[in-house]
Amino acid sequence: MNDISREHLASRLRAVAARDQSALREVYELTSAKLFAVCLRILATREEAEDVLQEVYVNVWNRAASFDPARSSPITWLVAIARNKAIDRLRALGPRASHTPLPDDDSIADGTMDALARLEHGEEHRRLRACLGELEPRTRLAIVGAFFGGATYDALAQRGNVPLSTMKSWIRRGLIALRGCLER
């Protein structure tokens, strides 16, 4: 999202904070497809993703005043709300969530690779792409897969067939490396 639309979205959020429901509608029109995709990756069913998406925008309606443009860009603020609500729902569903079989490591890897390829071909986020590129492939996959799926360390370790401590160590080292690279 370029600077013009960043400012536009920020101004719409200010209007939402002032109880302008048509501004909420506009925020929804601009961002719901992205946030729905985020929810769909985390939750097992479309129905759950729809429910969470509804919660997200009601939350935006109630919390728009807490958006701080100095601290966040509007879209990452929205993505964070969506991811938090979806992950909370995933955690709450607990064992029920695994009534559908967990995707195996290969299909998650494919999905993640496709997504990374999409990121590669975009114009934006050059620095993030470059920094992800500096990671070892399995670390990159673990981090990006974790971001998209919202699975716990435990689930990731089981899925990747490695000890928990190994998975934690991969991801933590990857996060430290990312932070160092992004701050350069």
Add this chain to the structure above:
Amino acid sequence: MSDLPPRPPPDDGDEDMLAAEYVLGVLDADARRQAEQLLREHPGFARAVAAWQERLGPLADALEPVRPPEQVWARIEAQTRPGGVVRTTRQEAGSDFWRWLSYGSMALAAASLAAAIFFAYPRGPTPVQVTALSSQDGRTHFTAVIDVAGREATLVPQSAWTAPGRVPELWLVPAGGAPVSLGVFDPSQTRRIAVPSSVIDAIGAGMTLAISVEPPGGSPTGQPTGPVIATGTVQAL
């Protein structure tokens, strides 16, 4: 609203890693709750979380966007309508009801819309639920007292009816189903309404109580035809 013991802030290195893990989404439910408590109590941690959200957030651009179905906006609109608070999700009402609800409210734009404040408490030997149906300016228009055991809903008007030539009709909307009429009533008097057993049985799944504005004698079609001016949720105790 924290029931966890206060947690000292972790040292800087640990704090930043915890923030990263929270944002990445790898923490289990307990650890998430603790991180959220930290978020509320420690501004440094909140700043660390915001920074990681900015670092990792752009990954969401790698996902192919997916348009959500129309009824999602209809439900959001119903829940965020100024003065209208309807605390239900898709599971508690059929999707047709939600479309109808949002159209009804637009038709009634200028008139007062109702907010539903739901609370339930056991009173004496028979538990009842009380739903206050009030408008944008905070005035309660009806109070519904639902006696599940006695299979009755009592509607108590709290203010003057403002739709001349029209009457209110009460509906119960079971989860995933179509509205069931409980009849029209005189908006100037307390009215006790019998609730059919089949409807009572369905309450376990949660339902919505609604009042629409209808021509005298009630809806000619068996489904709401006029705008909905009040809603509330009924839940199993």
